[in-house]
Amino acid sequence: MSAKSVDSSTPNVEPLESRRTLSVLWSQHHLMVLGYIRSVVIDFHMADDVLQETAAAVAEKFDDYDSSRPFLPWVLGVARNKILVALRKNSRDRCVFDEDLVSQLADTYSQLDIDNNEAQEALSECVSTLQRRARKLLELRYVRDLSANAIAQATGTTAGAAGVALHRIRKALKDCVQFKLGEAMHPGGDA
Structure with a gap:
């Protein structure tokens, strides 16, 4: 039996494993992504829309993600692009950030991930009180x-x-x- 016939008769495990990996990575980082989005997008509903658009784009482009690199900077880059699109659409709003500031905030959030575990532990302890x-x-x-x-x-x-x-x-x-x-x-x- 050739490898080709084995491949066609067995379910493709790669997409399932890829979806699991994405699910784990997203669950670990989505609050940081949401915090970043909400720090730039003032309107609560618009921020939620941007988060949903970011999640959809991340799922769609996940095959392009280089797993040898950290996930958070990549996903924040996707979020940054979605934020910029949303802000351009709503540029008549009086509080609009410029693109450089949006990029600087993404860099800052990437650096914050380093201390994220300590902060999560502290938050968990504080919530319990x-x-x-x-x-x-x-x-x-x-x-x-x-x-x-x-x-x-x-x-x-x-x-x-x-x-x-x-x-x-x-x-x-x-x-x-x-x-x-x-x-x-x-x-x-x-x-």
């Missing part, structure tokens, strides 16, 4: 991806109250993470 209600609000917003209105409806509050609560939670988490990262850099030292 939150009260149950605060963790529930975070889950509704970031796991279930609900809007402020939907969160308000689910929790029996107003959208404004939900937004303020989320803002306070994010600030508390930011302060906690910064403290923990500072503590990691200077263990046992005077703070």
Whole structure:
């Protein structure tokens, strides 16, 4: 039996393995990509659209990705291109970033990935210290991806109250993470 007939009778494993690899890489980096997009695209809905367009483009172009190189800079490059397209379409908006700044932000986010594991550990520790209600609000917003209105409806509050609560939670988490990262850099030292 020739190799050709074996290949045609057996399922092609490469595309399945490629999809698995993409799934793992995307799940590891999508929050960093989202953070980058939201740091440039002010409109929340537009940022989500750009993230979806980025994910689709990454899936479409994944065969072109050089696996010997880091994934994050490559995916941020794809995101940068999608951001620039979105910003050009909406150039009449008053807050539009120039292309150099968008590129600099992508470079910065690539460098941030180095410290990402420590930050994720710190964030996880900080989230675990939150009260149950605060963790529930975070889950509704970031796991279930609900809007402020939907969160308000689910929790029996107003959208404004939900937004303020989320803002306070994010600030508390930011302060906690910064403290923990500072503590990691200077263990046992005077703070």
